Amino acid sequence: MKDYIFNVHDVVLLMTAAECLLLSIFQQVLPIRARNYGLLLTAFLLIVATASACTLVMWNDQFQVAPLFGQTLLPYLLFGALMLKGPAIYLYVSALTQQNLRLQRHHALHLVPALLLVLYLFIFDLSSDDLRRIAIAGQGFPESAVDLVWDISTAVPLAYALAAVLSLRRYRGELEDEYSHFSTTELHWLNILTYGVLISWGWTLAVHVLAKYSSVETADLLGIADNYVTFILINAFFAYSLSYAHQLLVTRPSSSRESAPGEPSDSAITKVRQAMEVEKLYLKKNLNLEQFSGRIELPAKEVSAVINKHFGTNFFEFINSYRVEEAKALLADAGRADMTVLDVLMESGFNSKSAFHRFFSRLVGMSPTEYRRQALNKKEVASV
Template sequence: MKQYIFNIHDVVLLMTAAECLLLAVFQSILPTRARHDGRLLTAFLLIIAVASACTLILWNDQFSLAPWFEQTLLPYLLFAALLLKGPAIYLYVCSLTQQKLSLNHRHILHLLPALVGLLCIAFFSISSNDLRHASDAGQSLPSTAIEFVWDLASLVPFAYAVAALLRIRRYRHALKDEYSHFSETELHWLSALTWGVCIAWSWTMVVHVVAKFSSDVVADYMGIADNYLAFILINAFFAYSLTYAHQLLITKPEEETRETSSEEEPSEPAIAKVRNAMEGDRIFLKKNLNLEQFSERIDLPAKEVSAVINKHFGTNFFEFVNSYRVETAKALLSDPEKADMTVLDVLLESGFNSKSAFHRFFSRLVGMSPTEYRKQALAAADAS
């Protein structure tokens, strides 16, 4: 009878490892940008390649490698990869969403979970056979250590995925503090992918828990589904890197943001300058206006302008500027002499440069679409 070395599920792992290696090579030869996102994505791809290859070798019974590699070195490679994939994806998200992310000595702390796992493997001399038969080893101390390492490998990546989601949430708030317009498409895709990672790694945790209390068959099928999810996510992240990642707007480092938020109450002259720029100079009519441009125009530091908008006006830069734009659009839409202007003309005249953003923001503030508002306003003008 013909013996097959790999079944279809093994092939998925093999394809994941091979594709990650190819994509990492391709990513490394792309033009280098100032940010670290390309290098961090390459690191993430290599880590997933190692994790997939080691998982395949650990659980495949049809072929064997040198004993020193398969029994001794393999656990170190496997758990180093499993415990580093979380920090890699978190730092990748940080590099996409933060201006001039500089990797420094503080980021070494992200290596601690991997270091703890590897020290545990070394101290208890855990081999591949131990990892495969952890549930059969009883309640001895080495068995507890093996369970701890597996628990760590399932919990740490999930915790980092949640941290990446929180980082994206902070990034969205930072965009609203610094820009009057930004595209939601790239941000939605990054959120969706990070949610995908969070769901996939939460599934890994579920598989790990189920494996302790159910049959091996159920655990195997759930683990196979986990491998398919990893394959899909790798392709999605690489496609995102090529298509959307470079279009994300950068924001200030979090240290500067915290410094701004701790400022004292803004002065009256600063408040007057900001108000005059909006009501007198109508600076909000400038398309794609951002905080830096605004601050240069009125000759105030950006952090002082931000403090005025946040603390005195009680809003963020995005809401502040676009509320003035909506008021201008309302005036144009309700003017009988401007009835021949199209909605597109109105939004451009008001400082917006995106039809979808204009409709979304106008409807939220006014409670109806621009077309409905125009009909009601013109009807009221005719009646009077």
């Protein structure tokens, strides 16, 4: 009877490593795009490939390698990769959401946790058997030292995943401060992927904790589930890179985002209000903060201060609230009853049905169709 080297779960790890290598190669032959995130995605793919391959070799007893590599070098590769996958995903998200991000010297600080853990392995001379908690006759392994290695290698990536999620939340806030309209599809999918990583690595930490208080079989099953999730996420990230990543909007560099000092002046408030109520700049589709500030001849940071401090909102909400009021006037006009809802949203400055319905329902408390019906019925009753 044949002895199988790999079971089906090992094959998932093997496929993950192989696919990451192929996707990283494919990523490099894609046409160069304006924003530099391809290199960081490639780095992430190669790191995951290394971690998957090392995990497979370490935990598969049927897969024989040279003792020098299997016992001595393998832990450095595995835990180096586990510690670097967090910085890789965080920097990838940063490159997607920041304008012209370039790797600089201070980014090298993200390597420090990995280097420290590798140094820790070297100082305690921890082998693969030690890390698997396999005791060899005449030799013991420091359990507390082994526990600390696994604790750090699961907690640090999770912290970076959380940082990536927070970075995306900040990015959305910046978009709302700068644009009156933006597509949420690309950002929505990136949110799903980033939260997927956070949940996956949170699951890894939970498995690590549960393994201390459950049977070996249960811990193995939980760990295997994590391998499947990783395989799915890798494919999802690459598909996102091909389909959506290049469509994300850029925001202004942080140096130009400084708030205007003090409270906004009365003249600035008047200019902003006049631009909305008299000139009706909100009717311009895809209006952004720079265009708006240019039309009223005020610095962008001063306009932002007026909207944030005086009106108590952001540019996105500010412009669209005026558009909703314009839409209400059109819907309540009996002379325009033949206009479709699509005509109304376009004429009021919106260019997205989903954004229009979302804002209208939230601000008015009913759908545009229901609002029109009620408004026209009231006018009919009043005229009788």
